Amino acid sequence: MTDAASEYFRLIDLSSVPVPDFVEALDYEAIRQAAINDLLQIDPEYSAILESDPAIKVIEVFAYRELILRQRVNDAMRQTTITDAVGSNLDVAAAFFNTKRFDNEGDEQLRRRSQLGIYIAAVGGPLKAYEFQALSAHPNVVDVSIHSPAPGEIAVTVLAYEDVAAEKASPEQLLIGKSLLRSRATRRLCAFWRGVLGRHENRTDRVK
Structure with missing residues (x-):
């Protein structure tokens, strides 16, 4: 059993601190598919959409940009912590x-x-x-x-x-x-x- 007083006077190894919940796990394919689903909700005529459709190319561009933006948010949030800030x-x-x-x-x-x-x-x-x-x-x-x-x-x-x-x-x-x-x-x-x-x-x- 760990002594509470000993734990208080021991510096935490910051590398062992878990990643905060506010850091979002990112998935490009999930972002891309969510954008396609939104398009199909707005315009059901695209139900037979093909990978070669120009709309897909536009969605892929914006899905990638969203991925970068959300990673930027993750990085900015981690910079508020003593474990990751520089x-x-x-x-x-x-x-x-x-x-x-x-x-x-x-x-x-x-x-x-x-x-x-x-x-x-x-x-x-x-x-x-x-x-x-x-x-x-x-x-x-x-x-x-x-x-x-x-x-x-x-x-x-x-x-x-x-x-x-x-x-x-x-x-x-x-x-x-x-x-x-x-x-x-x-x-x-x-x-x-x-x-x-x-x-x-x-x-x-x-x-x-």
């Missing part, structure tokens, strides 16, 4: 989770942060909330690892796109740790945060 459509979907794209941030990273964004409203500091805060601290953060080595202590290991030693880091790079660990907006009460910036070839450089 580009500015994903920006709009992410806003529902109070998540904003960084400059030059890719769709998949924004999609991941958007999934984590809902945890920020949880009380007590769940792991996924800390992940969201760390990933959203700076656009240079590519991944994070969160664990609690002792009661009241949160250890954050930040993997950045640029791996640098703390003494060589630029003020902007050090902002990755400082904005996360010192911000009154993100730091939980009664919790001590310990940050590590960069991890490469078993070397870690601590953010002071």
